Amino acid sequence: MTSTGVCIGTVALPPSIGEMDTVLLKSFQPLERVAQLRCEGTLVGDWDRVGGPMVVPQYQRMVEEMAAHGIDCEGNPPVWAWHGRETLLDASMLLSVEHELRQG
Secondary structure (H helix, E strand, O other): OOOEEEEEEEEEOOOOOOOOOEEEEEEEEEHHHHHHHHHHOOOOOOHHHOOOOOOHHHHHHHHHHHHHOOOOOOOOOOOOOEOOOOOHHHHHHHOOHHHHHOOO
């Protein structure tokens, strides 16, 4: 059984993004990914967790656009995160009902 937690981290922004140089972001992640972030200090997207062959081309295009605008994911898909308050609606939109929400 995999439990899910809210992962919170600070991200450095490239100068082209705006006046702030860091921002606090939150993300729903399996607890083993939260542990990875705590241990390694980074959380990198994983193509195996992207929603299948219909979605992968859109994510690949997103990674290309991000790189073109100074946000280099080093070929990895982005990790969905946001600033502000997290809600159950956020969790239901980002997590699989069958696998992740039922398990905690």
